[in-house]
Amino acid sequence: MARVLALDYGTKRIGVAVTDELQIIASGLTTVTTETIFTFLKDYFEKEKVETVIIGEPKQMDGTPSQSAEAILKFSTKFQKEFPQIPLVKIDERFTSKMAFQTMIDSGLKKKQRQNKGLIDEISAVILLQDYLKYKS
Structure with a gap:
């Protein structure tokens, strides 16, 4: 099998x-x-076999697209041109940043560590991926 x-x-x-x-x-x-x-x-796909790429789709509470939806659409279009062989699946990302921050608190990270926005983004990606794996199974 390949990675997601x-x-x-x-x-x-x-x-x-x-x-x-x-x-x-x-x-x-x-x-x-x-x-x-x-x-x-490009570098990662040359080293590892990837079956699917998941991207968070930002939505408002009422389900309508958020402000960043246009940027995601541009990214998605470019992704499909660059990597047509890899499916790009959009999934709802509401609350992932809040869940990531709570995960950091629950893990006992100190306040200074919780201010690392890159870490929040990485944990948010993990949450998206976990949601996708649950949905898929």
């Missing part, structure tokens, strides 16, 4: 999470600056 990769897209940073090859465990991989994400993905 999850992206928590942001205008400055993108949190990245990945499954193991059996698609059982979701783990944080890294945080990448938005302007370098395609270089990162």
